[in-house]
Amino acid sequence: MPRVEFDEERCKGCGLCVSVCPQKIIALQKDKLNSKGFHPAGVVDMDRCTGCTMCATICPDVVITVYR
Amino acid sequence: MKPVFTRTTGLTDKPFHYCPGCTHGIIHRLIAEVMVEMGILDTTIGVSPVGCTYNNYEYFACDMVQAAHGRAPAVGTAIKRVHPDNMVFTYQGDGDLAAIGAAEIVHAAARGEKISTFFVNNAVYGMTSGQMAPTTLVGQVTTTSPFGRRPEFEGYPINVSEMIATLRGAVYVERVAVNDFAHISKAKKAIRKAFRVQQEGLGFSMVEILSTCPTNWGKDPVASLRWMEDAMFKQYPLGVYRGQELEV
Helix, strand or coil: CEEEEEECCCCCCCCCCHCCCCCCEECCCCCCCCCCCCEEEEEEHHHHHHCCCHHHEEEEEEEEEEEE | EEEEEECCCCCCCCCCCCCCCCHHHHHHHHHHHHHHHHHCCEEHHHHHECCCCCHHHCCCCCEECCCCCCCHHHHHHHHHHHHHCCCEEEEHHHHHHHCCHHHHHHHHHHHHCCCEEEEEEECCCCCCEEECEEEEEECCCCCCCCCCCHHHHHCCCCCCCHHHHHCCCEEEEEEECCCCCCHCCCCCCCCHHHHHHHCCCCCCEEEEEEEECHHCCCCCHHHHHHHHHHHHHHHCCCCEEEECCCCC
């Protein structure tokens, strides 16, 4: 089962991963703040992740690790 | 299940200080990944510029040197001539390379220095808060062109890749972008090719990478990528300007 991990402390909540995810399963976690004060991105429905790496490729802060 | 995308060892653990959505981070990652994949991380010396990326020596896991504003190609020239067996790259923005450092880049290319330059063009001065750059598009609003850049008053943007490609010492010149998955893959190939040209001792190589500046463009990160495609691609067409026939 493919899986992605977000290093939430590095995330700046820019939303680029949200915009490129073909499965539309990434969202900014509005109920969470990291120590920089950003809402980190996270996966809403991991079961639908295909491990395509598009989120990790566009991420400017190299936050995402993808397993497949 | 195995990891198919992990943070490259070509980058240090230090988090980038760039604004949210700034594509400098993608470009850093690509250069770092190529250095690791080519096995040249231990023998590469990078030259940091002045601008938003002034302290990228903190982020690359190779050896780095900081140059005075615009003088990275001159510093890179010296390093490469003293240490010809080391790989040398400069990382420069458009304020650094196309404005104050215009002379250095032209002459380094004309001399055919065996270094690689990664030129990040986001059409604005980022670090100093969004003033007009030599690469600012006609009509583009910046803090020093509040009515949009007017050619009759502020002149025209400089297409650096086209200019450098006219010099015989420049062996490989390509313009790429980092706006989506396909273009990011192409950008990585171009970065690898630039390093390969240097490794083969063929001459000067430069990759111009179109980048965004959400903060100073006044757009959100996603809209910035769209603006790059819609506006910047017209003024700065992507493609290989020198070295199409090279197979390295």
